[in-house]
Amino acid sequence: MLSEFLLSEMNRLGANDALPLHRQLYEALRRAMLDGKLGAGERLPSSRDLAQDLQLSRNTVVAAINQLSVEGYLASRVGSGTYVNDSVPRISPGRNGQRTAGWASAVPPGRLSARGLALTSRFCATDLEVQPFTPGIADFSAFPLTLWQRLQNKHWRMTYPDMLDYNTSGGYAPLRRAIADYLRVFRSVHLEADQVIVTTGTQQSLELCARLLADHGDTVWVEDPAYWGAAKAFMASGLAIHPVPVDDQGICPDMGDDTYPPKLIYVTPSHQYPTGAVMSLPRRHQLLANARRHGAWVLEDDYDSEYRFSGPPISSLEGLDTDGRVLYMGTFSKVMYPGLKLGYLVVPKTLVDAFKQAHYDLNRPGQMPVQAALAEFIEMGHFASALRRARQNYAERRQCLLEALKPVLSDARVGPSISGAEQGLHLCLRLPAHTDDKALAQRIAQQGLTVRALSAYCLQRSDLKGLVIGYGYAPLADIRRCGPLLAAAVQRELDAAAA
Amino acid sequence: MLSEFLLSEMNRLGANDALPLHRQLYEALRRAMLDGKLGAGERLPSSRDLAQDLQLSRNTVVAAINQLSVEGYLASRVGSGTYVNDSVPRISPGRNGQRTAGWASAVPPGRLSARGLALTSRFCATDLEVQPFTPGIADFSAFPLTLWQRLQNKHWRMTYPDMLDYNTSGGYAPLRRAIADYLRVFRSVHLEADQVIVTTGTQQSLELCARLLADHGDTVWVEDPAYWGAAKAFMASGLAIHPVPVDDQGICPDMGDDTYPPKLIYVTPSHQYPTGAVMSLPRRHQLLANARRHGAWVLEDDYDSEYRFSGPPISSLEGLDTDGRVLYMGTFSKVMYPGLKLGYLVVPKTLVDAFKQAHYDLNRPGQMPVQAALAEFIEMGHFASALRRARQNYAERRQCLLEALKPVLSDARVGPSISGAEQGLHLCLRLPAHTDDKALAQRIAQQGLTVRALSAYCLQRSDLKGLVIGYGYAPLADIRRCGPLLAAAVQRELDAAAA
Known part of the structure; x- marks a missing residue:
């Protein structure tokens, strides 16, 4: 009986986890399909x-079903109900930990352009299952949804036709x-409001910069290892990516090859992605001097500056810039939620008009009622409160992860170390080069944990090994439970290497 | 005295605003620090x-101080009190303006890339004032906002964390x-739901196609005259734009120069933008044959197909395609509202996986609660109702405009004519070539009316003259009032030319 299976699965899940009910049901239904208890084409009970049957609220059931529909497991046919999709992969028990969707690797060769092939063949962000320790993911379950909904509502009620149109002025x-x-107060960015362009996030900010400030074939210096999303944006815009090594003080601008002079230099100075290195002050001055020498623009991506846990606060690179060559960008996805799709780009005054115009012509910005709600959310202090709560949450998770990793660090034979734990939602466990x-x-993924290999972020170099470990996504209980598993897996690796 | 400053600031804030007391105090303290009245390192009174001093409850004071601590203005030292953080930037009134001004003027002008200059120097969509007869703009004042808000609300209430995240599956x-x-029913598009990629609109759809299906320097055939937005998207993606003339049967594919074989062919077959020509059936077959011969992809932009007023319904070009080389795109901006930022791209099955993946990697799609609300809006028939009402509105406006233009058309001396009035939200008044x-x-703009010169849409040719006149934006009363003014202005032009 289906409902019996679901109930027992939910009991099992509920015992180990603090998963909400709709998520338990989602997992149970998913398991029923993967195990073939619900066959392809089979109709789901209403x-x-x-x-x-399950003694749950209807909303809970609808939420679980919606989620499975979103993910393609289920399909609704109007007037006839909800069915298991034909394409649901049946997974034999052994493959449990494997990826569910499978499409990312299935991209057929052939009729894409060379650019299209390049864009789809490397650095695919979708092929990781989100599990404890997945880096780059925040936990927005604590986000004050009800308050946010009330604010959105208010601005929808107040809306007037112009707010429903595209926006030509760089944002609300x-x-x-x-x-x-x-930004003026917390990041020491020097700016006036008119220099702020509201974008749909860092990808759009990066593309605007790449297109307006560089030509096809121009060189962009990119940190190695790097944030893949930025590399993709530059590839899509036809730029030649020149990797410049990062050490524990951040990018080493003098190691950039002058035979490939940069038009753009892309950096994450306050928390290098993914190593977590903080760019030192001398290095910052050196970078700006280098940029000046080459007549290059500097793109400063301050992607997780909101979460600083220890060490002195770090001002923006932009704040050191005296000749207006730094473009500064950030996102609301880490404090609000990713699907909000709002970020910002601060451009030098001389570029404001060109950027506003091109942003309109290329992107047709909209979503003004949401922008209005966000403005009030910030003005009324809700943003600061949400940030405070989130920061506290993440601080606890980070501490718990650091505790769990301690035994590994005490292994003096091979000298693993941690970098980048002062800020952000991930840290980097450095491992020996071999x-x-x-x-x-x-191997760690087989235990239901997702971490990324540091070497997977490297563009060119092969000397960096380690694990990029996120503590943003999983609740404290999961980190407490899974941290030792992670540490044990790493320890086994170290032991094997030493043997 | 600090408390005097705080009290006067709070009085000022309290007079204008309905801010709660703790928030007034927070603002006043913040101001005191930014103005330097509370210096870095200074100890705050308990x-x-x-x-x-301020005759406030202790809770109010603690709330304000906590908030400032969270935001990094203040730091507590155990047993010793609360201090102003060293990192708080002091903003002195004089320096503020000076620094920014000097800094801005130090940036040499003209530092956009060649691509940036090209993107911002031609075809700027923002330089038109929206007034009666502005083409390309719908009237969303009749859109059922309350209903839409209720639906959005419902889906926000039902939302679960995954709906707040990015979406990897091509949309909700x-x-x-x-x-x-x-699309299957109304546009005869052959598709399954999995071929639909939800985008933020036609610009994003076009860019995805340009990037995945063409390389830098590849040729795209574009209708001449053309939709500027498309030309910009292709320029931004580094494609060479090859204009192909349009006549009253649409694009003339045989006039495309085979020395510039296309990788992409961009067309608006059901209502050519801006001439309004409907591509004839023989021309459609010819276009597909030509595309096959060149191994090119066809991008079909069906931008206003929802509004057909007379003549037989026209199926999509995609529906004639037998070898999967047509990518079909549309938008919700004309029936819903532009700022919604939702459109769709239908890709051949072989491309689905690559497009989903690249869409995620390049654009990080989100806004899932809005997508859910729109799905229900369509499923429940509200979209069809809104469309029906809008169509009726626009039909009346169109009729009124046609009536107003009648006297001009009867001028046999020079033979003006109207094209493209069967569909969409604009028509084209063709004028003699001189x-x-x-x-x-x-001259018409001086009367507070906005129309566009047909020649302004031409990429290369110089034989087309006329006015592109929108009837989507202005209410019927305005069209009734302004139509005769517009006609008179045209008549004066014709008379002057004949004299």
Whole structure:
């Protein structure tokens, strides 16, 4: 009986985890399909019946079913109900930990352009299952949804036709002011509100810069290892990517090859992605001097500056810039939620008009009621409160992860170390150069944990090995439970290497 | 005295705003620090003292101080009190303006890339004032906002964390199904829901196609005259634009120069933008044959197919395609509202995986609650109702405009004519080849009416003159009032030319 299977699965899940009910049901239904208890093409009981059988609220059932529909497991046919999709992969028990969707690797060769092939063949962000320790992911379950919904509502009620149109002025003016106030105070960015362009996030910010400030074939210096999303944006815009090594003081601008003079230099100075290195002050001056010498623009991606846990606060690189060659960008996805799709780009005054115009012509910005709600969310202090709560949450998780990793660090034979734990939502566990970190990450994945190999972020160099470990996504209980598993897996690797 | 400053600031804030007391105090303290009245490292009076001095409850004072601590303005030292953080930037009134001004002027002008200059120097969509007859703009004042807000609310209430995240599957599954159902029935598109990629609109759809299917320097055939937005997207992606003339049967594919074989062919077959020509069936077959011969992809932009007023319904070009080389795109901006930022791209099955992956990697799609609301809006028939009402509105406006233009058309001396009035939200008043249509459009603008010169849409040719006149934006009363003014202005031009 389906409902019996679901109930027992949910009991099992509920015992180990603090998963919400709809998520338990989602997992149970997913398992039923993967195990073949619900076959392809089979009709699901109605949400009403399921709710009754499982003694759950209808909303809970609908949420689980919606999620499975989103993910392609289920399909609704109008007037006839919900069915298991034909394409659901049946997974034999052994493959449990493997990826569910499978499509990322299935991209057929052939009729894409060379650029299209390049864009789809490397650095695919979708092929990781989100599990404890997945880096780059925040936990937005604590986000004050009800309050946010109330604010959105208010601005929808107040909306007037112009707010439903595209926006030509770089964003909703009060939001640009709120962003400018925030950056001025917390990030020591020198700016006026008019220099703020509201974008749909860092990808759009990067592409605007790449297109307006560089030509096809121009060189962009990119940190090695690097944030893949940035590399993709530059590839898509036809730029030649020149990797410049990162050490524990950040990018080494003098190691950039002058035979490939940069038009753009892309950096994450306050928390290098993914090593977590903080760019030192001398290095910052050196970078700016180098940029000046080459007549290059500097793109400063301050992607997780909101979460600083220890060490002195670090001002922006932009704040050191005296000749207006730094473009500064950030995102709301880490404090609000990713699907909000709002970020910002601060451009030098001389570029404001060109960027506004091109942003309109290329992107047709919209979503003004949401921008208005966000402006009020910030102005009324809700952003600061949400940030405070999140920071506290993440601080606890980070501490718990650091505790769990302690035994590994005490292994003096091979000298693993941690970098980048002062800020952000991930840290980097550095491992000896002979470690096969990709294989290690795969072994760890078999335990239902997702970490990324540091070497997977490297563009060119092969000397960096380690694990990039996120503590943003999983709740404290999961980190407490899974941290020792992770540490044990790493320890086994170290022992094997020493043997 | 600090407390005097705080009190006066709070009075000022309290007079204008309905800010709660703790928020007033927070603002006042923040101001005191930014103005240097509370210097870096300075010790704050105890919360007890502050409460007494300001005659506030201690809780109010503690709330304000906590907030400032979270935001990094203040730091507590155990047993010794609360201090202003060293990192708080002091903003002195004089330096503020000076620094930014000097800094801005130090940036040499003209530092956009060649691509940036090209993207911002031509075809700027922001330089038109929206007034009666502005083409390309719908009237969303009649859009059922309250209903839409209720639906959005419902889906926000039902939302679960995954809906707040980025989406990797090409869009919210029920929305993709609803779009597929709509296109299958109304546009004779051959598709399954999985071929639908939900985008932020046509610009994003075009860029995905340009990047994945063409390389830098590849040729795209573009209709001449053309939709500027498309030309910009292709320019931004490094494609060589090869204009192919349009006549009253649409694009003339045999006039495309085979020495510039296309990788992409971009067309608006059901209502050519801006001439309004409907591509004839023989021309459609010819276009597909030509595309096959060149191994080119065809991009079909069906931008306003929802509004067909007369003549037989026209199926999509995609529906004639037998070898999967047509990519079909549309937008919700014309029936819903532009700022919604939702459109769709239908890709051949072989490309689905690559497009989903690249869409995620390049654009990080989100906004899932809005997608869910739209899916229900369509499924429940609200989209069809809104469309029906809008179509009726626009039909009346169109009729009114046609009536107003009648006297001009009867001028047999020079033979003006109207094209493209069967569909969409604009029509094209064709004028004799010797007309200076740009000057005419400027004269009309002086009367508070905005029309565009047809020649302004031409990429290469110089034989087309006329006015592109929108009837989507202005209410019927305005069209009734302004139509005769517009007609009179045209008549004066014709008379002057004949004299």
